[in-house]
Amino acid sequence: MSRNYNFAAGPAMLPDSVLVRAQKEMLDWNNTGCSIMEIGHRTKAFENLLNNLQDKLRNMMNIPANYKILFLSGGGQGHFSFIPMNLCGKNKNVDYIVTGSWSERAVKYAKRYANVNVVTIASLSAIPDTSTWKFTPDAAYVYYCPNETIGGMQVHDLPQTNGVPLVADFTSSILSDEIDVSQYGVIFASAQKNLGISGITLVIIRDDLLDQAQECTPEIFNYKLQVENNSLLNTTPVSAVYMIDLMVDWVNEQGGVAKVAEANRRKVKKLYDCIDNSNGFYGNPVELKYRSLINVPFTFKDEDLLKIFLEDAKEVGLTYLNGHKSVGGARASLYNAMPEEGVNKLVSFMQDFAKKHAG
Numbered sequence: 629m630s631r632n633y634n635f636a637a638g639p640a641m642l643p644d645s646v647l648v649r650a651q652k653e654m655l656d657w658n659n660t661g662c663s664i665m666e667i668g669h670r671t672k673a674f675e676n677l678l679n680n681l682q683d684k685l686r687n688m689m690n691i692p693a694n695y696k697i698l699f700l701s702g703g704g705q706g707h708f709s710f711i712p713m714n715l716c717g718k719n720k721n722v723d724y725i726v727t728g729s730w731s732e733r734a735v736k737y738a739k740r741y742a743n744v745n746v747v748t749i750a751s752l753s754a755i756p757d758t759s760t761w762k763f764t765p766d767a768a769y770v771y772y773c774p775n776e777t778i779g780g781m782q783v784h785d786l787p788q789t790n791g792v793p794l795v796a797d798f799t800s801s802i803l804s805d806e807i808d809v810s811q812y813g814v815i816f817a818s819a820q821k822n823l824g825i826s827g828i829t830l831v832i833i834r835d836d837l838l839d840q841a842q843e844c845t846p847e848i849f850n851y852k853l854q855v856e857n858n859s860l861l862n863t864t865p866v867s868a869v870y871m872i873d874l875m876v877d878w879v880n881e882q883g884g885v886a887k888v889a890e891a892n893r894r895k896v897k898k899l900y901d902c903i904d905n906s907n908g909f910y911g912n913p914v915e916l917k918y919r920s921l922i923n924v925p926f927t928f929k930d931e932d933l934l935k936i937f938l939e940d941a942k943e944v945g946l947t948y949l950n951g952h953k954s955v956g957g958a959r960a961s962l963y964n965a966m967p968e969e970g971v972n973k974l975v976s977f978m979q980d981f982a983k984k985h986a987g
């Protein structure tokens with residue numbers, strides 16, 4: 629068997645042990661005599677899995693009792709619309725912090741359902757100082773994306789919202805580090821990076837925000853209705869929920885989120901050191917204090933080298949290192965499942981490549 633180190637931004641690498649467990653359980657999951665893909669969402673067996681998973685996540689992330697946990701479809705982008713639909717029934721004024729492509733897109737989608745005020749807009753390298761941010765005093769919520777997957781920019785300090793509920797798109801950063809859930813109104817994360825496979829979105833919502841949906845909100849994306857139905861209003865993506873369960877078990881096996889975060893910091897430091905010590909051969913446009921600890925875009929002094937770099941990397945089992953099509957260059961995504969050996973191999977490949985092509 630030959631497994632590559634897959635640096636894709638998502639769907640992304642999964643731990644070998646998770647895939648092996650899924651394989652083992654494929655023909656007979658949990659003594660049902662069926663695979664998980666053949667299990668009904670209304671069976672007792674699945675309901676147990678769903679309820680246990682909620683308990684495990686609550687423990688792992690210290691989710692307070694007044695927060696509800698949902699598993700919904702629609703992906704991250706679906707929830708760009710479902711957020712204003714669910715939260716603006718009483719007040720349509722909302723604030724958005726724009727730090728990159730995903731929060732920019734969230735603004736575009738929200739404009740259909742809400743009056744959007746843009747609090748600040750980041751450049752490709754930095755976020756304007758918070759003293760220049762312009763909030764609406766009575767906003768229904770303040771929205772931000774803690775980690776911008778495409779531009780590789782991360783907001784490391786929690787935005788101060790003066791009591792206005794904070795909504796966060798944690799799609800590319802959920803479980804990558806510890807967070808204080810009680811500081812948020814809503815957290816959502818599409819699963820295909822740190823939580824498993826595509827097709828499902830985790831939503832964690834404070835229960836006092838559940839009664840504010842607009843008329844236009846479709847039933848299956850109405851957070852309150854889904855809470856009342858334990859995410860089972862319609863056919864939940866059963867196997868995607870199962871994969872989240874396996875990933876949560878895996879994080880626990882690693883020693884929990886704090887341990888995984890420690891490993892993540894070690895991994896990403898090696899990669900930034902490699903870029904910063906390359907005498908300009910590689911570059912990263914983001915100012916140090918805003919750099920993402922998860923998605924690392926990098927450029928080449930000689931842009932023509934990108935194609936050769938990607939081809940040579942693939943040859944040695946380092947795959948999907950291309951940057952997002954909107955920005956070009958290369959990008960390495962170091963989600964929880966990327967082992968440190970994968971980063972070591974990438975760094976040593978990059979050093980050799982630079983030596984060979986520095987001219």
Ligand SMILES: Cc1ncc(COP(=O)(O)O)c(C=O)c1O
Nearest residue numbers: 703704705706730777799800818
């Ligand atoms: C931060 C962030 N938000 C939202 C999305 C969109 O998620 P989806 O493709 O599930 O709609 C992505 C996808 O990569 C993302 O990285």
